[in-house]
């Protein structure tokens with residue numbers, strides 16, 4: 001049992017900050033790290049509209065795939081329209097959780113069709129604000145071949161019914177003391193100088209412990225372990241207390 005790390009990059013879209021994304025790509029390439037990139041199919045969120053639309057964006061995404069990066073369907077338009085936390089209540093806001101099955105199904109269907117129309121075929125999903133519910137999973141099951149979700153709290157991947165979950169724990173790299181597979185999630189659009197420096201410094205020491213999402217043999221993992229369920233409960237209790245008055 002060892003400590004392994006994964007990197008996930010959120011909010012790729014035609015209006016992303018190309019300079020910031022170029023910088024993180026150079027760093028990851030230097031250390032031969034293959035991340036999972038979440039692509040917003042029909043972005044309508046002003047927070048991720050930082051450059052004029054890039055006509056070459058979809059080419060760029062296909063180049064990521066060609067060099068072994070993985071891609072994820074990252075919601076539909078990235079606009080949170082409910083105040084639900086769903087089954088992974090990191091925040092009490094969601095593009096999906098709390099919406100009817102039919103509405104979620106339409107978003108997933110349109111989203112995957114847009115990516116497919118650009119010859120992109122994601123095997124992974126993660127939702128804006130990390131929030132989704134059982135209806136989101138049902139919509140993915142019905143409309144896509146996606147059966148892996150990057151999110152939830154835990155140390156190890158696990159299986160629930162016909163879906164696998166690869167937990168996601170932090171927004172920056174930290175050395176983990178216990179064996180597990182840990183996903184660090186970055187938002188290149190808004191990373192500041194110190195975030196880039198911290199990432200490079202961590203990779204210069206621990207690059208050999210990073211793996212790609214495709215390196216995980218999911219067939220080895222069964223249902224969520226007892227200790228991971230406990231960790232998850234404690235984590236959400238902590239968050240409820242921390243954000244109670246804010």
Ligand SMILES: [Zn+2]
Pocket residue numbers: 010011074078127128129
């Ligand atoms: Zn996002």
